[in-house]
Amino acid sequence: MRNILWKACVTAPVDDRTGHSIVPETQRRPENRYGNRPTMKDVAARAGVGLKTVSRVVNGEPGVTPETERRVQEAIDALGFRRNDSARVLRKGRTASIGLVLEDLADPFYGQLSRAVEEVARAHGALLINGSSAEDPDREQELALALCARRVDGLVVIPAGDDHRYLEPEIKAGVATVFVDRPAGRIDADCVLSDNFGGAREGVAHLLAHGHRRIGFIGDMPRIHTAAERLRGYRAAMEEAGIPVEDAWMSLGATDPVRVRRAAEEMLAGPAPVTAVFSGNNRVTVTVIRVLAEQTRRTALVAFDDLELADLLQPGVTVVAQDAATLGRTAAERLFRQLDGTLLVPERIEVPIRLVARGSGELPPAD
Amino acid sequence: MRNILWKACVTAPVDDRTGHSIVPETQRRPENRYGNRPTMKDVAARAGVGLKTVSRVVNGEPGVTPETERRVQEAIDALGFRRNDSARVLRKGRTASIGLVLEDLADPFYGQLSRAVEEVARAHGALLINGSSAEDPDREQELALALCARRVDGLVVIPAGDDHRYLEPEIKAGVATVFVDRPAGRIDADCVLSDNFGGAREGVAHLLAHGHRRIGFIGDMPRIHTAAERLRGYRAAMEEAGIPVEDAWMSLGATDPVRVRRAAEEMLAGPAPVTAVFSGNNRVTVTVIRVLAEQTRRTALVAFDDLELADLLQPGVTVVAQDAATLGRTAAERLFRQLDGTLLVPERIEVPIRLVARGSGELPPAD
Numbered sequence: 001m002r003n004i005l006w007k008a009c010v011t012a013p014v015d016d017r018t019g020h021s022i023v024p025e026t027q028r029r030p031e032n033r034y035g036n037r038p039t040m041k042d043v044a045a046r047a048g049v050g051l052k053t054v055s056r057v058v059n060g061e062p063g064v065t066p067e068t069e070r071r072v073q074e075a076i077d078a079l080g081f082r083r084n085d086s087a088r089v090l091r092k093g094r095t096a097s098i099g100l101v102l103e104d105l106a107d108p109f110y111g112q113l114s115r116a117v118e119e120v121a122r123a124h125g126a127l128l129i130n131g132s133s134a135e136d137p138d139r140e141q142e143l144a145l146a147l148c149a150r151r152v153d154g155l156v157v158i159p160a161g162d163d164h165r166y167l168e169p170e171i172k173a174g175v176a177t178v179f180v181d182r183p184a185g186r187i188d189a190d191c192v193l194s195d196n197f198g199g200a201r202e203g204v205a206h207l208l209a210h211g212h213r214r215i216g217f218i219g220d221m222p223r224i225h226t227a228a229e230r231l232r233g234y235r236a237a238m239e240e241a242g243i244p245v246e247d248a249w250m251s252l253g254a255t256d257p258v259r260v261r262r263a264a265e266e267m268l269a270g271p272a273p274v275t276a277v278f279s280g281n282n283r284v285t286v287t288v289i290r291v292l293a294e295q296t297r298r299t300a301l302v303a304f305d306d307l308e309l310a311d312l313l314q315p316g317v318t319v320v321a322q323d324a325a326t327l328g329r330t331a332a333e334r335l336f337r338q339l340d341g342t343l344l345v346p347e348r349i350e351v352p353i354r355l356v357a358r359g360s361g362e363l364p365p366a367d
Numbered sequence: 368m369r370n371i372l373w374k375a376c377v378t379a380p381v382d383d384r385t386g387h388s389i390v391p392e393t394q395r396r397p398e399n400r401y402g403n404r405p406t407m408k409d410v411a412a413r414a415g416v417g418l419k420t421v422s423r424v425v426n427g428e429p430g431v432t433p434e435t436e437r438r439v440q441e442a443i444d445a446l447g448f449r450r451n452d453s454a455r456v457l458r459k460g461r462t463a464s465i466g467l468v469l470e471d472l473a474d475p476f477y478g479q480l481s482r483a484v485e486e487v488a489r490a491h492g493a494l495l496i497n498g499s500s501a502e503d504p505d506r507e508q509e510l511a512l513a514l515c516a517r518r519v520d521g522l523v524v525i526p527a528g529d530d531h532r533y534l535e536p537e538i539k540a541g542v543a544t545v546f547v548d549r550p551a552g553r554i555d556a557d558c559v560l561s562d563n564f565g566g567a568r569e570g571v572a573h574l575l576a577h578g579h580r581r582i583g584f585i586g587d588m589p590r591i592h593t594a595a596e597r598l599r600g601y602r603a604a605m606e607e608a609g610i611p612v613e614d615a616w617m618s619l620g621a622t623d624p625v626r627v628r629r630a631a632e633e634m635l636a637g638p639a640p641v642t643a644v645f646s647g648n649n650r651v652t653v654t655v656i657r658v659l660a661e662q663t664r665r666t667a668l669v670a671f672d673d674l675e676l677a678d679l680l681q682p683g684v685t686v687v688a689q690d691a692a693t694l695g696r697t698a699a700e701r702l703f704r705q706l707d708g709t710l711l712v713p714e715r716i717e718v719p720i721r722l723v724a725r726g727s728g729e730l731p732p733a734d
Contacts, residue, residue, distance in 0.1 A: 309676045
């Protein structure tokens with residue numbers, strides 16, 4: 001894809017109420033007939049060529065002599081002509097952009113995942129357009145469809161909702177789609193996921209192996225796929241060890257510090273507190289670490305998701321680490337394979353997790 | 368802005384080489400005349416109304432009876448009609464979207480800044496479209512102009528380069544523009560910045576007040592505005608204390624762990640090592656903290672930028688904290704004031720920093 005995306009224009013933006021150009025009179029360039037933005041007609045007039053010739057130069061098509069191309073380019077530069085990709089998408093099928101719907105722009109896990117998606121997009125000459133749903137299924141749908149309305153070539157979606165049939169018309173119309181971190185709901189589609197169940201089971205088994213029996217689980221809202229899978233892994237590990245799980249040991253809900261703090265303090269209080277905590281994601285972990293640091297009694301901790309500086313705490317935090325970059329990269333690569341036409345059957349790809357023992361998960365029970 | 372962005376379509380995407388619709392024959396809906404995407408004409412035919420009536424319903428314009436609107440809506444739902452915003456932008460001036468060019472999707476500072484921008488955009492009914500420049504001025508320009516070519520209403524730019532005259536045609540044409548974190552180069556524009564110079568000077572003065580004289584500075588690449596300003600603040604504090612700065616005490620360059628580690632180890636080696644370090648940003652700090660933790664001798668540390676868990680380290684990290692959310696929110700709010708037409712004169716807004724003493728910056732010199 002040639003790097004001439006920046007050359008284009010159509011008529012100047014107009015004020016909806018007055019119908020006038022929104023650029024003050026004093027700032028309009030006198031040589032433009034259509035308000036402030038030079039058009040291809042302006043370029044053709046200045047270069048003394050036909051409109052089709054300008055179009056060929058702008059779109060990188062053959063059939064123009066070097067001398068003519070030079071004249072057209074001079075006119076483009078002199079007028080400050082920019083191509084309007086909104087008009088271009090009506091003539092061709094591809095806009096060279098990928099949409100990404102994620103959950104939270106400020107969560108480092110999604111930050112790393114996004115960056116990996118963007119690197120793949122860039123390698124394919126595509127722009128990454130992203131926005132976040134804040135775990136709201138309605139917002140996810142609004143964003144995804146708004147991106148489709150802007151004719152993205154493909155969509156990478158981290159779902160907030162569990163029903164993606166709203167995307168079926170788009171998929172049928174040719175928008176490549178890959179789901180990542182959580183599966184699509186009610187439709188067949190490519191999904192790239194961490195082994196949430198297996199990772200949680202392994203993390204809890206690690207605590208059991210170090211002698212713990214009263215183990216707490218603090219996770220995200222139960223309607224979220226990853227939270228439910230990690231709870232399922234916790235329950236499986238406890239069952240395999242023959243330990244009945246008490247209701248008081250499990251708390252799922254919002255990851256805000258107030259809720260998590262209360263949950264942690266309750267599990268650590270009373271005559272039979274938990275001796276270890278399994279923390280369901282990095283947002284929960286940040287608060288759990290603080291609560292544990294305030295306690296006099298030492299409580300073991302295994303956390304799902306790694307955190308920057310987690311290894312520098314005393315003790316270092318034992319984690320079940322996801323590979324956010326691999327999740328993002330794999331999803332984006334599958335997207336481009338779909339666009340190449342080489343990928344036809346939706347698949348579910350699981351990316352392994354990795355238990356990293358740093359100290360907090362190996363503390364023995366305090367009693 | 369009514370929430371009907373998702374209703375639209377034009378002709379189906381076509382394969383550039385064959386001219387055929389890129390959707391396989393078997394997946395096309397038999398009732399559509401234009402390949403896979405239903406058109407407004409299809410909706411009109413199904414509802415038994417004129418095209419203009421459909422257009423009124425789709426665009427939320429008055430002049431349609433409730434009964435007619437219901438019939439049109441039924442046809443829209445039955446056909447899965449979606450509005451193509453690419454076509455719509457040619458008729459109106461605004462696309463209800465904001466572009467954001469930032470430096471690194473995976474840096475938590477930019478993550479928080481982005482989220483704040485997005486929250487303001489959403490409150491104005493606009494979509495946030497963002498991408499990252501990876502500190503490459505060419506990539507910054509490519510992204511910014513590609514976003515303009517997609518007719519964003521406004522641009523929030525975290526500059527990688529120092530010459531923004533390439534944006535003048537866009538600004539003249541009415542694209543609202545605000546620069547954040549670093550100033551625009553060679554043009555007059557709204558800028559929202561932290562007090563980088565003052566913050567660094569205050570952080571170094573804090574170390575001087577605790578008895579340090581041999582103080583090291585490790586920062587980002589000197590061509591980056593924030594890095595240069597923070598170095599200037601370091602130098603000013605040292606000069607005000609009457610201490611000549613040795614070349615060996617300053618290291619500016621890439622923030623990758625290898626380079627930063629080497630710089631830190633050099634300053635801490637030899638017969639007259641530094642007794643304190645001022646770290647120029649959060650990427651540098653992450654590595655400096657590790658190097659200091661490996662040393663036997665205690666070295667004081669003040670870091671520009673806060674970091675998650677920084678207060679839980681032993682000792683807690685003393686920081687000069689920026690307010691990323693305020694930077695982002697202020698920039699986005701100025702953008703929408705520009706779009707309202709109420710803001711005409713470019714301004715430079717400085718957001719104060721905040722020194723947070725947690726232990727590492729108050730350690731006395733080891734000698």
